[in-house]
Amino acid sequence: MLPRGFLCRGEGVSLGSGRGSVGIWFERRIHLWLLLPAALLFLVLTVFPLIYNGYISLHHFAFIRRVFRFAGVQNYVRLSQDGLFLAAIANTLRFVGLATAAEVALGTGLALLFNARLRGQRVMLPMVVLPMMLPTMVVCAVWVILYDFEFGLFNNILRSLGLAPVQWLSDPRIAMASIVLVDIWQWTPFVLLLILAGLQSIPDFLYEAAQIDGATTFQRFRYITLPLLSFQIKLAILLRLIDTFRIFDKVYAMTGGGPGYSTETISLYIFREGFRYFNLGYAAAASVVMVLLVLAISILYARRMWKEMRT
Amino acid sequence: MRLRGLLVAIFVLFIGGITLAAAPVRLVFMGRDGPYEAAMKLAISLYKMVRPHVTIEYLGLPWAGLREKITIELVEGRGTFDLVILDDPWTPEFLPAGLLEPLEPWFARIGQALSPDFIAPALALGRWPYPDGTLYALPIVGNVQLFAYRKDLFEKHGLSHPPKTWTEVVAAARLIQEKEPGVFGNVFRGAKGHDIVVSFLPILWAHGGNIIVDGKSGVDSPEFLAALKVYLELARYAPGDVGVYRAAKLREVLLAGKAAMALEVWPAWIPELDDPKKSMVVHKVELTTHPGQVVTTAPMLGIWLLGIPATSRHKAEAFDFLLFVTSPEIQKVMALHVGNPPTLTSLYKDPELIARYRWYPAQLEALLAGVPRPRIAVWSRVEDILGGFLHEALLGIRTPEDAMKAAHAAITAALAE
Numbered sequence: 001m002l003p004r005g006f007l008c009r010g011e012g013v014s015l016g017s018g019r020g021s022v023g024i025w026f027e028r029r030i031h032l033w034l035l036l037p038a039a040l041l042f043l044v045l046t047v048f049p050l051i052y053n054g055y056i057s058l059h060h061f062a063f064i065r066r067v068f069r070f071a072g073v074q075n076y077v078r079l080s081q082d083g084l085f086l087a088a089i090a091n092t093l094r095f096v097g098l099a100t101a102a103e104v105a106l107g108t109g110l111a112l113l114f115n116a117r118l119r120g121q122r123v124m125l126p127m128v129v130l131p132m133m134l135p136t137m138v139v140c141a142v143w144v145i146l147y148d149f150e151f152g153l154f155n156n157i158l159r160s161l162g163l164a165p166v167q168w169l170s171d172p173r174i175a176m177a178s179i180v181l182v183d184i185w186q187w188t189p190f191v192l193l194l195i196l197a198g199l200q201s202i203p204d205f206l207y208e209a210a211q212i213d214g215a216t217t218f219q220r221f222r223y224i225t226l227p228l229l230s231f232q233i234k235l236a237i238l239l240r241l242i243d244t245f246r247i248f249d250k251v252y253a254m255t256g257g258g259p260g261y262s263t264e265t266i267s268l269y270i271f272r273e274g275f276r277y278f279n280l281g282y283a284a285a286a287s288v289v290m291v292l293l294v295l296a297i298s299i300l301y302a303r304r305m306w307k308e309m310r311t
Numbered sequence: 312m313r314l315r316g317l318l319v320a321i322f323v324l325f326i327g328g329i330t331l332a333a334a335p336v337r338l339v340f341m342g343r344d345g346p347y348e349a350a351m352k353l354a355i356s357l358y359k360m361v362r363p364h365v366t367i368e369y370l371g372l373p374w375a376g377l378r379e380k381i382t383i384e385l386v387e388g389r390g391t392f393d394l395v396i397l398d399d400p401w402t403p404e405f406l407p408a409g410l411l412e413p414l415e416p417w418f419a420r421i422g423q424a425l426s427p428d429f430i431a432p433a434l435a436l437g438r439w440p441y442p443d444g445t446l447y448a449l450p451i452v453g454n455v456q457l458f459a460y461r462k463d464l465f466e467k468h469g470l471s472h473p474p475k476t477w478t479e480v481v482a483a484a485r486l487i488q489e490k491e492p493g494v495f496g497n498v499f500r501g502a503k504g505h506d507i508v509v510s511f512l513p514i515l516w517a518h519g520g521n522i523i524v525d526g527k528s529g530v531d532s533p534e535f536l537a538a539l540k541v542y543l544e545l546a547r548y549a550p551g552d553v554g555v556y557r558a559a560k561l562r563e564v565l566l567a568g569k570a571a572m573a574l575e576v577w578p579a580w581i582p583e584l585d586d587p588k589k590s591m592v593v594h595k596v597e598l599t600t601h602p603g604q605v606v607t608t609a610p611m612l613g614i615w616l617l618g619i620p621a622t623s624r625h626k627a628e629a630f631d632f633l634l635f636v637t638s639p640e641i642q643k644v645m646a647l648h649v650g651n652p653p654t655l656t657s658l659y660k661d662p663e664l665i666a667r668y669r670w671y672p673a674q675l676e677a678l679l680a681g682v683p684r685p686r687i688a689v690w691s692r693v694e695d696i697l698g699g700f701l702h703e704a705l706l707g708i709r710t711p712e713d714a715m716k717a718a719h720a721a722i723t724a725a726l727a728e
Contacts, residue, residue, distance in 0.1 A: 063382070063386055064382060064386055064404050064405070064408060064688075065408060065688075066386065066408070148552075149550065149551050149552030149555075150550060150552070150564075150569075165551070167551060167552050167554070169552070169555045170552045170553075170554035170555045170706065171706075172706060172708055255503070255555070256502060256503050256504055257503060257504075257699075258502065258503030258504075258554070258555075258699075258702050259503065259554055259555075259702060259703075259706045259708070260503070260699065260702055260703035260706060260708045260709075261699055261703075272695065275375075275379050276375075276378070276691050276692075276695070277689070277691055277692050278382055
């Protein structure tokens, strides 16, 4: 048990006998000492790799041939001229936008539905949440079968309705949307849980008071639910935005970046440069660009959220 | 073949081999998963009987994971592994960098010559400079592309078989697709990247084209364009989503009897062809060497090689196992029991093996005529570039001419790096 007043400045314990200057110095900075382990971990596991990655990105580093020489900004210049990398950025942004918007909208809708305390929701909720718990490779394997042109469920339904089958993964106009759909299926439950937690923290008396004042269902949703949920919704957007930006596994397993280059994403591009060609300097430069993009989007968004919270 | 008799033969064969210390030794072997793993584990269990003091730990990995791990391990030289399996296109990256142990001094040390029974095109892939430099690895899996066609359908429609040229293949695909409802004229691997490149190469080579000519891109050529047009013509008589087909899907369509021809099959895929539990086309599919065009048959080699990392701490024991696993006796057991395709000529003429695998004579012919992928260090990148643009041509995103020019420019840039 901590001595009384341990965390209060000037009144806590001191080192050794009596309250010497070292004790006071230590005591006044106790919050820093408590933060130190986490800060060290952050430095070693996050900051150092980022800095080292930035250092490598300024070099020509061919791992197999053991070539490592300074290249200045050559890797970045090459990236800016690489049509495939630019296409990968565009595809990634498209994926992020589509998946995040759909997951947050659907997740919010489902959360409202579950919050209405419908019959059978105790059974339904675990089932709805299940996709999120499955390994992504299993999810991909299942969806590749569903999307199969000849034998897949979706095309069988279309054929039975007299409609033409769709090339879900081999039509460049549709392939990205097909992958987005898989991500929506897997990650909407995450948004659902986040929003549902927010919904259940709204006190009932607010709704009861509004009802007494004659507010309609829509008005209660518009003026009570939505404002009080705004933080959770924005947080869900931020988290899904960061996660979808890293999209790799689904593309790797389902299309390999194809058809053509229509589902090529930044992560896949970096993976190929780094782990297939072992061109580490160039892969590091692409990683720096990706980190900067995610940081820029996240910081802008988080700052706005923070500002709104404070006002 | 009786296993006990075989073991006696192995014992006699190896007891007089290298003199090894009897102290316990643990070798770590990094190899492929799936059927390759089954074959290697069988060999390891037999080896344990003749060298009880040697324990071999096998780490089976999928293709991509194996490449990553081998690269990191060999370059960093930690000496963790004593034996590594390599896909043949990797050797131009690893061998010039001195990452594997040269094998000739080890043969000299035991006073044994390299067996002349090794299939020459397969053996050459383990040498650097290719094809007759220093030997760094021995071929252990004799993979080569074969051409598959439905003999019953060819005969039903009065088509001569096997087709001798790609022009005949296109004509047969068109005719059978028109006359046989529910059967596609042909099937191939059309997925972006490695798959589409591998299915296209025998057509390109048969047309006299090459990806690399004298160290430069050879893609911008009339031969390439002619081959690409044949390939795209064949796609018209293939399943609608052939653009996502990988090995499993090709095999599924072939075994279901839904395709009259498969532009390429690999020995590891086909033992199920005549299994009534898994195949609808038992004894209906013939396997043969590829059709030619300007050049006679030109199938692609896909040899797996076994080598010893230069940093291994147990080279003598690793070399002893290398000799053991590539011996005719063990290769025959691996072929009979787990279908591992041998790399020795004599085994393709073995009556017992031919009775089991009727395509072995054709496979030997294909191995002897086989063409390796270009022996360049940047093949992975070139394959991805080509695989991307071929895929765009297949899906109609680019015209054949446009795809060819774009691929040529990108490959030229990759080679210049």
